[in-house]
Amino acid sequence: MENQEVVLSIDAIQEPEQIKFNMSLKNQSERAIEFQFSTGQKFELVVYDSEHKERYRYSKEKMFTQAFQNLTLESGETYDFSDVWKEVPEPGTYEVKVTFKGRAENLKQVQAVQQFEVK
Amino acid sequence: DVNELPEGIKVIKAPEMWAKGVKGKNIKVAVLDTGCDTSHPDLKNQIIGGKNFTDDDGGKEDAISDYNGHGTHVAGTIAANDSNGGIAGVAPEASLLIVKVLGGENGSGQYEWIINGINYAVEQKVDIISMSLGGPSDVPELKEAVKNAVKNGVLVVCAAGNEGDGDERTEELSYPAAYNEVIAVGSVSVARELSEFSNANKEIDLVAPGENILSTLPNKKYGKLTGTSMAAPHVSGALALIKSYEEESFQRKLSESEVFAQLIRRTLPLDIAKTLAGNGFLYLTAPDELAEKAEQSHLLTL
Numbered sequence: 001m002e003n004q005e006v007v008l009s010i011d012a013i014q015e016p017e018q019i020k021f022n023m024s025l026k027n028q029s030e031r032a033i034e035f036q037f038s039t040g041q042k043f044e045l046v047v048y049d050s051e052h053k054e055r056y057r058y059s060k061e062k063m064f065t066q067a068f069q070n071l072t073l074e075s076g077e078t079y080d081f082s083d084v085w086k087e088v089p090e091p092g093t094y095e096v097k098v099t100f101k102g103r104a105e106n107l108k109q110v111q112a113v114q115q116f117e118v119k
Numbered sequence: 120d121v122n123e124l125p126e127g128i129k130v131i132k133a134p135e136m137w138a139k140g141v142k143g144k145n146i147k148v149a150v151l152d153t154g155c156d157t158s159h160p161d162l163k164n165q166i167i168g169g170k171n172f173t174d175d176d177g178g179k180e181d182a183i184s185d186y187n188g189h190g191t192h193v194a195g196t197i198a199a200n201d202s203n204g205g206i207a208g209v210a211p212e213a214s215l216l217i218v219k220v221l222g223g224e225n226g227s228g229q230y231e232w233i234i235n236g237i238n239y240a241v242e243q244k245v246d247i248i249s250m251s252l253g254g255p256s257d258v259p260e261l262k263e264a265v266k267n268a269v270k271n272g273v274l275v276v277c278a279a280g281n282e283g284d285g286d287e288r289t290e291e292l293s294y295p296a297a298y299n300e301v302i303a304v305g306s307v308s309v310a311r312e313l314s315e316f317s318n319a320n321k322e323i324d325l326v327a328p329g330e331n332i333l334s335t336l337p338n339k340k341y342g343k344l345t346g347t348s349m350a351a352p353h354v355s356g357a358l359a360l361i362k363s364y365e366e367e368s369f370q371r372k373l374s375e376s377e378v379f380a381q382l383i384r385r386t387l388p389l390d391i392a393k394t395l396a397g398n399g400f401l402y403l404t405a406p407d408e409l410a411e412k413a414e415q416s417h418l419l420t421l
Contacts, residue, residue, distance in 0.1 A: 038281040038316055039253070039346070040189070040226040063233050063254040065153065065189045065226040066278040066293070067346035068316075 005029035006073075006107065010098055012116035019085040019118070021045060023098055025110065027073040034072045035102025040065035044099045045083050050092055056085045071102055091118050125206055126309045127196070127328035131353055132403040133209045136360045143210025143359035148197055148247045149240035150352075151233065152190030153226045154183040154219040156337035159191060161205035162215070165198045169217030170239055172232040183219045187226040188336050190219070192344050193251045195335030196352035197359070206333065206341065209356025216245055221252060230258050233295075237264040241271050246362055248273055249355035250301075251348035253280045253293030262298055269300045272375050274362075276355045278347035279305040280318035287392035291318040298322070302358075302379065303397070306330065306350040311400050313391050317347055323397040325386050327353035357401055358382060 006029070011022040023043065027033050045058040073079055093115055100110040124134065136142075147167070154175075157166050169183040176182035185191045198215050199208035220236040221228040233252070240248050248268055268275050280293025296303040296318070303322050306314035306329025314329055329350030331343045361381050366373055373381070387402040 040187070040221070042225055059255055061230040061254070061256050061258060063221065063228045063230065063252045065187065065221060065346075066251055066253050066281045066348035066351075067189055067192075067344045068281070 006033065006110050008098060008100055008110050008112040010096055010112050010114040012096055012114065014088065014118060017086070017088060019088060021083045021085070021096060023081050025073070025079045025100055027075055027077050030075055032072055032074045033104050033107065034070060035104045037069045037071070037102050040067070040069070041101050042081060043101055046097050047085060048095045048097070049089070050094070055089060055094070056087070058083050089118055093117055123206065125333040127332050127353055128207060128209055130309045130328060131209065131357060131401045133357070133360065135404045136364065137211070139364070141360050141364045143198065143213030143356065143363055146210065146213045146247070146359040146363050147216060147243070147245040148213050148249055148355055148359055149216040149218050149243065149245040150190060150194050150197065151218045151220045151236045151240070151248060151250045151252065152193050153187040153221040154185035154190045155194045155215070155217040156185050156191045156335075157183065157217065159335050159337070159339060160203040161199040161201065161335050162191070162194055165200055165213065165215045167214045167216055169219065171219040172235045172239070173219055173222030173228060175219070175222040183217045185337050186224050187221070189226050189251070189344070189348065190217070190221070191337050192334040192342070193249065193348060193352045196332060196349065197249060197356040199335050206335065208334070209353055210359035213356065213359040216240065216243055228252070230254065230256065230261055234260055234264045237268055241268045241273055245273060247355050247358050248275045249352055250276065250295065251278045251351045253278060253296055255293070257294050257297070261295055265295050265298055265300050269375055274358050274375055274378055275301045276351050276358065277301045277303055278351040279303045279323055281316045281346050283315060283317045283319055285313070285315040287319050287394045290320045290394070292320055293318055296322065302354060302382070304347060304351040304354045305396060306347045307396070307400060311389060313395055317395060319392070319394045321394060323394060325354065325383070325397045325399060325401055326350065326389070327401040354382070354401055357385070357403060360403065361385065
């Protein structure tokens, strides 16, 4: 099964004192997909600067429940989630990489990479 | 069919301790989690208080609602009481202090909230801190808070973490479980088979049931959850039973390390690497069975 059946998109929005990331996971396949998470962590989000230095990581200094959770995404359904980097770095080009932590049978781990500009 | 004894409670031999009149009375357990449904009929009489350290409900200190369900489930495994017709936890007469350190629907928390929660539990003079949570970062302030709790005689129990791959040779570290000072609990099935997801490392102390565990959920409900999060509260409840039983037997207070020794005395060795299962499976009647066995062989050799 190819990963285009599930598509993850990222939207980075610069606000006065923070960068907001809106993510959307869409099931473009014809069937329902059941994802399983091994902890309360639904995703990982990392921001790199133009020298590929890590500048922000969602899970850093965060704790999560250690119980399994399930999420079923029906055909055509979308799952939205978001994160806020409570800082605005110096102007330039950045890269944000999001990994969806839900695992589904016959499906590669869902990831997306997006570049964005900080003005 | 709600009025049943959860399988995990049965296989760790908690009912045999209850039969001796040991139910965890006067032992205070702090549950550092997503909050709790304090009106659940199986829990409401066990809860002695609580405090919110998250930003849920605008950070209101006395708002300890559980928006995830995880904390209510964990609290139930430790000290649910079936006198209202529901289910029983390991120590049905222990007292619960609800310390909300994980927020939102997903159940996540900042290290600062967890550190504040640990310090609060120590101030409240609890006997046991139960943490069904973990994070990737090793932070000195977190370690300091854990060490301070232990120094004050508090037993600190943590879920080992769910990043395991079933391989004893590869290490998965989750904090605070990976600190030597805490009692790190891995997961097995009720049939004592290792859970593949259970973290492996050199600090695992013991294992307890963590698969398909029945316990309380918000809104008077019940349900089954899986994870090292479910294994840890079996040990927290067991410690409540052990501490009250042994302090009564010895007729004195026991130190944190003495209670830990009593806990390990009540485990069953497993044929699983120590990096995965530590000292083995939580088995509250281990000394009794050993005594019985020794008595039998003594009679045979006489």
